[in-house]
Structures are given as C-alpha cells and as structure tokens.
Amino acid sequence: MKALTALAGLIGAMALLLGGNPAARAAEDDTKIALKLFGKQDIESDLGTCRFSLWQDDRDPETDRYAYLFHVNSGDRGYAGPARVKIGDTVHQLFELAAGGAASNEVAGHYLYASDNREVRVHIEIRSADQSGEDNRISDAVMTVIQKGKVPFVAIAKGVLGCGGQQTASAAPAYQPDARAPGLPNGIPIGRQTLLNDMSELPPVLVQLMREQTGDECDVDGYHAWGGARYVINDYYLLWEVPCISAAYQAASVLAVTENPPRGWGNLLTLPNPPGISGEDYQAMNADILGPKGLVRTTALSRGVGDCGRYRVHRLIDGPGEVLELELLEYREKTDCDGIEMAPKEWPLIYQSY
Template sequence: MRPRILISLMAFILALAPLPARANEANEINLRLFGENVIEGWDGCRFGLWQHNRDPDEDRYAYVLFAPIPDGEALPAWVKIGDEIIEVSPVDIGSADTGLIEPFRLYRDLDSKLTVMLEIFEQARTDAGIAISDARLTFLRDDKFPFSIRVKGLNGCPGTASASGAQADNRLSLGASVGFDSLDSVPAPVLRAIATEAPECEPENTAGFSSAYSISDEMTLWEVPCNLYASHGSSVFAVSWTYHPDHATVLLFPGPPGLDIADYAGLLNAGVDPATGTVTSYSLERGGDCGSFDKFQLVDAEGETVEFRLVEFREKTVCDGIETDPADFPLVYDGR
C-alpha cells in the first residue's frame, strides 16, 4: 500500500506544480525580423528600425519596424509577429520641438490589440536623415507578456548618403597660416567685400590680427576679425583670387538642417586646422557650462570657388554647472 500512496501523492504534487516553460509560449509575443520579404524592395525614403546587432544591407532579416515615406509623410508601419504582418500607426503624443524625432512614440494597430512603444535614447541628423543609434521597441498585446528589443534605425532617405560621399571627395586642405598684425595687410577687395556682404562685422573696431591660408596658386582664404566681445570674438572668412585681384567674396556658414538657422558670416571663437581644411566654432552661455559647437569643411564649389559645408553640430542645452569641452557636447547633426 505504501508504494501506491507514494505514487498517488507524487501525482497530486505534480498536478499542483507550475507547467513547464513550454506551456508559457502561448503567452509570448512571437516577434519576427523581416527584410525584402515584407518591404518588397522599397528603396525610397523610410522610417526603419532594425535589431541593434544587425545590418539591413548585409543581413537577410534585420528589420523590426518599417514605414515607407513616399511623399514626405510616413505610411502606417509594418511589424511581423509569427506569420502575420500587422500595420501600426503612430499615436499623436506631441512633438519633440528639436528638429529630431520625439524621444517617446506610440504605435497601435487598427483594432487597438497591439501597442508598440518606441523609446529613442540617441539620435542625430545626417545627410541621409535622422540616424537613430540607440532605441528600444516594446510590444504590448492582449494576454501576452511584453516583449522588448534594442534597435537602431533611420528616418530619411538612404540614397542621399552617396551624395554626402561625393561631397567628401571635394574636401580641401590649406597651406600653413600666415599671420598679420594689422588690417593694413588685408587686401582692400577683401575689406570691401566684408563691408558689403557682412555689414554686421566691424573689423576696424578690433586689433586687426588676421591670417591668410593658401587654397591653391590662384586662391587665398582670409580670416579677418569681425567683432570683439567681453570674453570672445568673431571672425569672418573671405576668398581672394590672384587672377581677379579686384574681387573677393565672403564665405557663409550653413546652419544645422531642421533648426531654421539662416546662413551666417561671423563665426565665434573660430579655430582653423589647415591640414584638414576644417574650421570649428563654439559658443558658451554665461556660466560656460552649456552652449554649442560647429565644425565646417572647406570644399570645392561650382564656378571656380569654394564653400563651407557643415559636418558636425553639437549642443548642450542643459546648464548643469559642469564644464565640458564644447567638442564633447551631445551630437545633434552629423554630416560626414
């Protein structure tokens, strides 16, 4: 009798015990990665997110969420759960007001049975659009366990990246700096161009320390002081030509895309690296613990001239009392 009692007791205990892990599979969201089998070869503008350790250009299945942008406005996004492709549309929860994507976004399907929560931790503007370097998607579905996955992505048009590469081939370097201690050494056409094209600059009210950099045998880049302030100063850059000695032009600096900043001439706290042909600038708030940082590349331009292209914009908007090198401020735009 004892063996029978023992067997019956074990059966009773097993009946009360939790089911094996396999039984919980019914409660798990069966998220699937996808590629061409879902996006059908779409190569235009898109909002796409892929698993953080995959590359959609190299891996057959990499995407977690994908929304074509045929006319500047994203269509409902696609996700794949099991064998089912589900359309989810963004739920309006307000704008980021930063020129980037709002850091928190919700998507829902038509029946409100699936909610997808997007959290963006790191993003920056590039020539191809807004690149997302770190984000998380969390899937919520009725009677299922929440499922989270780390992702990267792009909101933009990847085809424009090749144009950026073409621009990179036009990068110019400069000859060594030649310094001057007064405006008397600056060619008159350069000073006239500044007075006409950058009237807000007043070189005559500065000490007049200037620098010249050779671009080629025919072109010279001039850095001329623009205005002096209590703790910093601004410079203006102009180009002169040996074959056109009576002419010069002021070069403008482009503002970051999406921030509604017009091109400008005066550059605060300018620093020139002749070897790379780059010019940096930074601006600090009164406490010195927040502000912005720009980096520009001198490139060839149409009409036998040159221009500056923005390659990096950084900004620290929170003045937290911690002084940081402006070159280490959070990256907002990357045009390299």
C-alpha cells in the first residue's frame, strides 16, 4: 500500500507541474498507458468454462458493454494463455510467468504475466476471494500494468478465477466427480505451449520413432493442419506434440519427450488403458493439455455430432529409470450414440484410479 500511495503521489505531482503547458501535457500523455476496457464480445475465443477474468470494480460485465481489464481462458482449451489486455488500439497477448505468494481461499495472492518481448507486464494482487462452486469470486484485486517507457497504470478490480463457467443458479448443476475422489491429483507441471510453424521444426529422432513404432495408428508423413507443439518440462526435458492423424472432425497427436535441448534421444509416450481393455496406444485424440496441473485429457469421438466416444485423463509422472510416462487417472465411455449430447467428462465412468 505504501508503494501504491507513493506512486499516486508521484503521478499527482507530475500533473500539477505539467498542467498549465499544452506541450507539457502532450509530453505527459506520451508517458501514460492508455489501458482500455473491453467486453466479452471482443474476446475472440469466447469466455471459456475455465477462466481468469478481471473487470473494473465499478463495472458489471453482464450489463456494461465495456468492463473487462484482463482475461485468459484456461483448462478447457489447454494451458492458460494467452491472456489479453488492450492498450490503445492494440490487444496484447500475455503469458503467465509466475504465481504464488500469500493465498486467499487457496488462490495465489500474486500473478505475473508478460508479453513475449517483455514490453508489457501485468502484476495482479488478489486481496480477497471467496469460493462459489467451482469458481473463486474475486472481490478485491489490484492490477498494475507496466509498459516500457510509461508510468505504471494501477486499476482496482473484481473478477473470477475457476471453472464454474457462466452458469447461473437456475442453470444445470456442474458435474460432480465420484464421491470417492475429491479431485484429480496433479502430475508434473507442463510449461506453456509453443506452436511450431511446420513439422520440420520437430526433432528428427521423433519423426523417425513415429515411423518405426506407431504403425497404422499414425501417418506422420501425411497431411496435417498444424506443425505440432513444444512444451518445457524443466531444464532436462521437453514435451512435444507430434501430429498423428487429421480426420474430418477430429485429430490426434503423439506425445513425446526429448532432452532439453534435443540431442538425438527421444521417447514416445503411450496412453495406458484400464484393466480389461487391452494394451496401450499412442493416439492422443483431441488432446487438451492442462499445463499447471500436469494433466492430459483426450476425447475420441465415435461420430461427428459428438454424442458418443471415450474420454481419458492421464497425468505426467516420473517413471522407473529416470524417464517420464503417463498414468491413467480416469476413463469414461459412452457407447450409445443416441443423439443426446453431454460433456465427455459426464459420460459413464468405467475406471478411476484416484
């Protein structure tokens, strides 16, 4: 608080010194961060079921056209990011650098985001939050925006962090996991996704292993709509998504590990099936990687309308012999393609290991 008070005093003194001179006021404008509010209709990927959103404390995002200061979808579409803030006419994409500090209701007290070039940084301090279902409702937060060559901009905010989505009290209740298991155990954290421009950026050893080991499961040399992705695990390992198949309504990748940086060694990760379902496979269908939790969710649809198929959750763990592997946590399957659509995580539970 002392730092914020001192900053406010500094800005006020600058305003008094510069206020009477038009040229000086123009110079002052050059030092200001032109932070802009935006609405949910401005978020290209729509509000996710899992999200971290902040809005100006005197605005209501449900009724005000412009209310949001900061927004990032997470969980339901993979690792959190990119976040967005709007400065002037530019929407900046930010990625999480760190989270921690004193917690409020199991929510970290501090979050730091930055653009890839570090030109824009956002520090968020959550001072009060209360749990409401799967959401943490943030009643008091301070958001500080730092841009190179500008005076930091401080905003008081409210918001939400969690996976409750946009349901209201009258909406259908959120899925409740099996009473035996209060929640999914975390795996080894996975860093944020870096998309590859094309498959030529994949380590050659992984492409060769795909040809040798995946057989008819994959067509690594065929057409793929994307080039794959890379994730940092730690100073020793990288995780890769290698395109496997691209079909009409779904796609599969293979998860693989190399040294960090790659040096000619690689290992393809298999996805175990539950007891009673034979074998393992390589296909991570429609993979959803929850980076901070170290989880990988896959959904294999039996047909395009998405009313049947199988859903698996694995976590990344240390295996024997200092290798990484995937452990099956949950397996669900809906075999009746009856036209009734529901979230895959609500399909009948076949197996649960936690």
